[in-house]
Amino acid sequence: MTMLYKQILVAVDGSKQAELAFKKSVGIAARNKAVLYLTSVIDNQSFGTIESYGREFVEESKKYAEKLLADYQARAVAAGVPDVNIVIEVGSPKTLIPVDLVRRFNIDLIICGATGTNSAERIFMGSVSERIVRAAKCDVLIVRTEEKEEQ
Template sequence: MLSYKNILVAVDGSKEAEWAFKKSIDIAKRNNATLNLANIIDTRSFAAIEAYDRSIADRAQSFADELLGNYKKEAEAAGVTKVNVIVEYGSPKTMIARELSTKVTADLIICGATGLSTVERFLIGSVSGHIVRAAKCDVLVVRTEEKE
């Protein structure tokens, strides 16, 4: 039987990422796996603005710390015993699929599908789409909320 030992969950504060996180709890419990919760602060999104306002990076770091801290508490309360939090800076596309998945020896990456328009997908591409194409392990892209 296939089982997962190191699960990487990419979260960004979106509802789809929250759905991915919720589903990851059950998968981690079933497999007695380590849950690695990651938030990548996309430096490209505030690089130009940061020259004028240095607090942007600080606010992004605070948001990531709070988001991951709350998710870690929720996962532990649900019975997941091994939970790590990771905050990194860079491009979410490459960091998740290549660097972080290797760093944590992920055998499963879970992420939420993004709500990009057709034009946005064409111009920048979706993070989840890139992860699916570039990852060296299984990928679960969550599009639906878990029903009770």
């Protein structure tokens, strides 16, 4: 039985692991002719209250995410993905990705890297990818390895 995915969400944060997840998501989305949602969640819980850092921090994080996702979007379209959307959120990625975004976009596959950019959070609170696996009601692919070129 072949599983076809129609709505794929890939979580990216600028890390090497997220880049690997992005590359695999493009291949899967192109083969399935699926809609690809590129998401970056600005985790307002990891830097405390917004007031203590000011809105400038959030705005700078959004600008970084917009640039990162626009680059990924262009690369995905060039690789043959028919429909690529950008989703930038502020909040907890541990809730937004596996619950809210899955429900909002009817996601049937989440792809993410095994680790991301926030190693301090991983030590104290557990990884985002671990939480996604536990909370998601759809398939989840945790990427650890590079995409191999077909011969």
